[in-house]
Amino acid sequence: MAITxxxxxxxxxxxxxxxxxxxxxxxxxxINALMExxxxxxxxxxxxxxxxxxxxxxxxxxxxxxxxxxLARADALANxxxxxxxxxxxxxxxEE
Amino acid sequence: MGYIPSIGMEVHAQLLTESKMxxxxxxxxxxxxxxxxxxxxxxxxxxxxxPNKKAVEHVIRxxxxxxxxxxxxxxxxxxxxxxxxxxxxxxxxxxxxxxxIGVRGFLEIEVEGARVPVRIRRVHLEEDTGxxxxxxxxxxxxxxxxxxxxxxEIVTDFPPDLHSAEAAKEYLVQLRAxxxxxxxxxxxxxxxxxxxxxxxxxxxxxxxxxxxxxxLKNLNSFRAVVRGIEFEVERQIKILQExxxxxxxxxxxxxxxxxxxxxxxxxxxxxxRYFPEPDIVPIQITDEWxxxxxxxxxxxxxxxxxRYRKEYGLGAIETRILTADIHTxxxxxQCVALGVEPKTASNWITVELQARLNETNTDxxxxxxxxxxxxxxIELLQKGVISGRIAKELFDxxxxxxxxxxxxxxxxxxxQISDEDALRAAARKxxxxxxxxxxxxxxxxxxxxxxxxxxxxRETQGRxxxxxxxxxxxxELD
Numbered sequence: 063m064a065i066t067x068x069x070x071x072x073x074x075x076x077x078x079x080x081x082x083x084x085x086x087x088x089x090x091x092x093i094n095a096l097m098e099x100x101x102x103x104x105x106x107x108x109x110x111x112x113x114x115x116x117x118x119x120x121x122x123x124x125x126x127x128x129x130x131x132x133l134a135r136a137d138a139l140a141n142x143x144x145x146x147x148x149x150x151x152x153x154x155x156x157e158e
Numbered sequence: 159m160g161y162i163p164s165i166g167m168e169v170h171a172q173l174l175t176e177s178k179m180x181x182x183x184x185x186x187x188x189x190x191x192x193x194x195x196x197x198x199x200x201x202x203x204x205x206x207x208x209p210n211k212k213a214v215e216h217v218i219r220x221x222x223x224x225x226x227x228x229x230x231x232x233x234x235x236x237x238x239x240x241x242x243x244x245x246x247x248x249x250x251x252x253x254x255x256x257x258x259i260g261v262r263g264f265l266e267i268e269v270e271g272a273r274v275p276v277r278i279r280r281v282h283l284e285e286d287t288g289x290x291x292x293x294x295x296x297x298x299x300x301x302x303x304x305x306x307x308x309x310x311e312i313v314t315d316f317p318p319d320l321h322s323a324e325a326a327k328e329y330l331v332q333l334r335a336x337x338x339x340x341x342x343x344x345x346x347x348x349x350x351x352x353x354x355x356x357x358x359x360x361x362x363x364x365x366x367x368x369x370x371x372x373x374l375k376n377l378n379s380f381r382a383v384v385r386g387i388e389f390e391v392e393r394q395i396k397i398l399q400e401x402x403x404x405x406x407x408x409x410x411x412x413x414x415x416x417x418x419x420x421x422x423x424x425x426x427x428x429x430x431r432y433f434p435e436p437d438i439v440p441i442q443i444t445d446e447w448x449x450x451x452x453x454x455x456x457x458x459x460x461x462x463x464x465r466y467r468k469e470y471g472l473g474a475i476e477t478r479i480l481t482a483d484i485h486t487x488x489x490x491x492q493c494v495a496l497g498v499e500p501k502t503a504s505n506w507i508t509v510e511l512q513a514r515l516n517e518t519n520t521d522x523x524x525x526x527x528x529x530x531x532x533x534x535x536i537e538l539l540q541k542g543v544i545s546g547r548i549a550k551e552l553f554d555x556x557x558x559x560x561x562x563x564x565x566x567x568x569x570x571x572x573x574q575i576s577d578e579d580a581l582r583a584a585a586r587k588x589x590x591x592x593x594x595x596x597x598x599x600x601x602x603x604x605x606x607x608x609x610x611x612x613x614x615x616r617e618t619q620g621r622x623x624x625x626x627x628x629x630x631x632x633x634e635l636d
Contacts (some may be wrong), residue, residue: 081352116439120439122207122441124208126210127212127629129176129183129184130181130182130183132195139192145192148193150299151300153296
């Protein structure tokens with residue numbers, strides 16, 4: 063079940079990575095090696111086993127509904143590439 | 159050929175908590191942008207989300223009230239997408255049918271006087287997004303105050319049980335009632351704390367298949383829900399009648415223009431790549447916990463309506479008004495507890511009080527005319543201390559001032575005149591002042607009596623006992 067170049071393009075796009083087909087082709091080799099490991103796992107008879115999402119048997123780690131400290135606005139915005147009037151400024155990604 | 163609309167409802171309810179879903183920032187709205195934020199809800203590296211127990215309990219209680227099966231183990235998932243309304247690059251949510259808190263429930267609604275169940279597919283918990291503003295071209299401004307606030311999603315089952323705009327509205331009315339009774343959401347559609355995104359399709363009558371659906375957004379009131387769905391149904395029918403095809407898309411509703419328009423929200427088809435949230439351990443919902451929560455579920459709106467009908471003999475319309483909102487029901491029950499006859503309390507609340515609350519856009523909880531005031535007023539009226547006209551005037555006055563009716567009555571001498579001599583004197587005055595009318599009465603036109611009684615009421619500033627006034631006038635005239 064080797065990954066195709068088309069799937070590589072899609073995956074790169076999802077991660078917002080700008081890669082040339084040449085770079086993607088090059089990356090296919092290690093990714094396909096990884097895929098082989100998964101194929102081996104998938105070959106195991108695990109139908110009767112519940113999927114495990116967490117390896118430790120811990121449940122219900124909650125916090126009480128209490129208000130705590132917030133960041134000062136200047137600190138919240140300090141690392142923003144662009145900010146104005148207390149708002150983060152981002153490139154518009156809705157089509158107009 | 160007729161067409162049958164089918165409507166699925168996706169509702170998002172903001173949960174009533176003090177703090178956000180995974181961090182301790184306040185959920186308060188209306189604060190300056192980006193002041194209720196912290197490293198967790200801003201998605202800074204290395205932070206760990208910890209679920210708010212109260213939000214989890216709110217959703218379990220809602221799922222119970224909606225007759226859902228509760229997952230013995232519920233889990234959070236990451237829903238990945240790039241959009242600046244969430245700073246992490248993913249939303250912590252629950253995944254489809256895999257371990258959401260509640261599945262396969264139903265909500266009863268009333269359609270043409272009959273109770274009908276609307277099946278619910280799932281009830282799940284997630285975090286709200288930030289708010290984007292698009293003031294200047296080429297950029298967006300982001301406020302993350304709302305990002306990470308707890309949000310409950312309630313989705314109806316498929317194929318849809320709802321087949322008209324009115325039925326969809328009724329579903330929303332009953333859902334809102336249940337959520338406000340539980341105290342898990344304030345249900346304010348105009349403020350966005352209860353948001354509804356219906357998906358709508360139409361199919362030719364008798365067709366086994368559903369049509370292509372569109373999803374409708376920006377419905378900020380019950381009125382918008384009805385008008386938006388009706389518009390969308392008609393639009394789709396017209397397309398099909400003209401031999402066209404409905405395009406599957408998300409559309410926005412313009413309440414001012416009363417039309418829907420295609421929206422392009424995300425830049426390309428979504429591929430959310432859900433996977434279990436590794437930073438949050440699963441939620442185990444034990445029977446013991448479930449029973450504790452079940453015990454906190456109050457009498458729900460339709461049960462209450464049934465009881466009011468049975469116990470108090472109230473009619474269908476008034477019970478609906480009284481039970482649509484927990485605070486109105488509480489108000490009514492307080493009046494009854496104060497000894498007011500239920501039918502009388504219902505009349506005053508569903509007619510006079512509702513009208514004043516609507517006119518002044520007042521929440522019943524903030525009404526200056528409290529149940530004790532209403533009970534006092536009704537007692538004064540029933541004991542004959544004040545007349546019906548004075549009672550209505552007093553009602554308005556107390557609604558504005560919050561003063562006690564019996565004190566106003568005493569202070570101003572509004573006590574009803576049943577006193578023979580005083581009424582007789584007033585009656586003679588009225589007779590003397592209206593010779594023409596008296597002439598007509600004596601000539602057999604007895605219908606003018608109501609005019610004379612009215613004059614007598616005026617003469618006594620509304621304080622005459624109208625029944626006694628009529629009797630005395632008749633005695634004086636005959």
